[in-house]
Amino acid sequence: MSVVLTDLQEELRRTVRGAIEARHGAARVIELAEAGAEGDDADVWKALSDIGVPQIGTPDSGTGLLDLGLMVQEAGRGLLPGTLLGHALGQRLLLAADGAAGPLAEADAAGHRLAASWRLDPAAVTVEPDGVLHGRAGAIAEGRQADVLVLPVTGPAVACVDTNSLGFSPEKAGAIDTGRDWTAVDLDGIPARVYGLEPESWRRVLLEAAVLLCFDSLGSAERCLDDAVRYAKERRQFGQAIGGFQAVKHLLVDAHVAVDNARSATWHAAAALDSGAADAAFSAHVAKAVTDQAHVRTAAAGIQVHGGTGFTREVAAHLHARRSRYNERLAGTPAEHLDAMADDLPMVLGQWSGVPADRT
């Protein structure tokens, strides 16, 4: 499946990009990072809500994972805190769970923000016989800004908890990703609404989570490439713009090619999951492996091209690089996804080669 965006999708992207840029532009991103004001995005969230972004992805809205992902991609491009990313995962968990569609619709109608735990390990939190939770959930971005925390629990099942009863504490791992407020929460004795989750649905959510992360990384990678290209056109040394030097130009081209492949892989994986294509799982694994690599590499190139300026906090290059390192380890590492991909290889190899492997 090769995705070409519809005019409507393109228009929505432009609208959302404009809304984010107006409230969370480059200068504001750096200002917030300097103030240590992680997670402060109430004004952006309101603007996105006015456009209807939080409801995108639900069957009721006639949209799917690809449409939702394109929004997450814009959030990644704008280096937004984790609110939309967390909301998106919360939505996918509730859509996959049994009987949670109604509550999700009610939460959407009430304008509730969802947060989710990206530590996708149901064993970490158990449900006691009296319906309260036991355990600790981590890798939650912008939990404090959300109304409801959604997380996988033993069963597997999906639990929803109102955040006003929770005490979020910063996690050590995650602090590298300046601009997001990564926290953990103690859930012992906390009452929750719990919905069942079929094993098949759980496997699907894991793939969707990986692909959502890809969209976030893709947006960030696109932005740091754009920033680096612009800088290479403006910055002059030896009497010419540095982008004219092949050493700089070729570095940027290699990043461009990697980002373009990541875009193909990520969009394809989302569309394949939406349509139930046979290669959906395979493609999701490929997308995470390829996109993480493109993100890490492009963000590093972004710093390098900016030279000394790239090593200061005057520009956002380091923020993208930081995010690339954290995203790589969420929702399955590239190595884990490549390993999982091997299980699905027999299905695609016949499409790729009609020639027996020759050993002579």
Added chain:
Amino acid sequence: MSSPFDGDHARAFRGELRQWFADNLPAGWGTERFAPHADEDAEVRFLRGWQRTLYDGGWAGISWPAEYGGRGATLLEQAVFVEERDRVKAPFDIGIVGTQMVGPMLITFGTREQKDRYLRRILTGADLWCQGFSEPEAGSDLAGLRTRAVADGDGWRVSGQKVWTSRAQHADMMILLARTTPVGDVPHRGISAFAVPMDSPGLTVRPLRQINGSAEFCEVFLDEVPIAADALIGKVDEGWKVAMTTLSWERFATTRAFEMRRLAAQLWTALPEEARADNAVRARVLELLAQAHAGGLSYQRMVSTVTAKGEVGVDASAGKLFSTELGQRIVDLALSVLPPPDVLGEVRPGNQGTTSWPLEWVNGFKNTIAAGTSQVQRNIIGERVLGLPKGGAR
């Protein structure tokens, strides 16, 4: 979202094509039963025959309009054709210079008479064309070519030297670029394009033995070669425009995305159990398979975008750059991890339709040089896609 590759039409087209290859590939293709050809002449005879088979099946020059003998295939259909062709490692398309470059060029710039004279013979394999573009002093910098065409009566006389002219010794015709006006301020001006018979007096061919063992590249020497007035394609001094049409076709048609996908699949399949159980080896092969999948998807997305929105960019360069370098990584790994007898043998063609790793390794060097080196591709992408400035003299 529109995804033409999954549409009913693409599926039906793919099914028809896959069946046609199954029915028409030579008996024993891709197995030990199909031995290498005795010599190069035998191979060329076989490949001309394959071109005729393609023509009879309606698969020669599929992009050409039906009125010229093609089937007016869309970009999508052409892409599916390349995918299926490379999936079975079909015989080399020896008529490619004619079908992919000269044909579209004549259809765009040729006279009625030129079309009548050449087009059908290109499709049937009756005429093989070679490309007389590069010169010793004009490789990547093609506009620097020095071969001169001097007016002589109604026509011209041409002198100069061409190099890297693939299969010139087997060709019937050459598409020649020569300078009709001396270099001025704009080096691209003053070049003209001609159709030249290879048996013209004063034209000699010297094959160059290549590192892959074959003598595909040739030097072509032109010594006062007479060229008739009606051999001119397009207008005098405007051959650059004609040549660029063909080169953009070349970059598009020579995608190796699906060839690399096949190679990656073959590497995985050929891995002995103990190598597949070695995590370090396994991880590297899987990474290449993932990259091959992504590269194929990018090619398909480019085709889909052009199909849906009519945008023709130069992004074909990115695919060419990526897939040829990926191919090198795949074969490099094959040579490192597959059993030595399989991969460290003689560099020569394997059985037709099978993969000879030593030969693939050597040909990998060609792939990042031919049709625009990787370095030139990076300049093109940097300047035309990213909008970076051209480099200065420093």
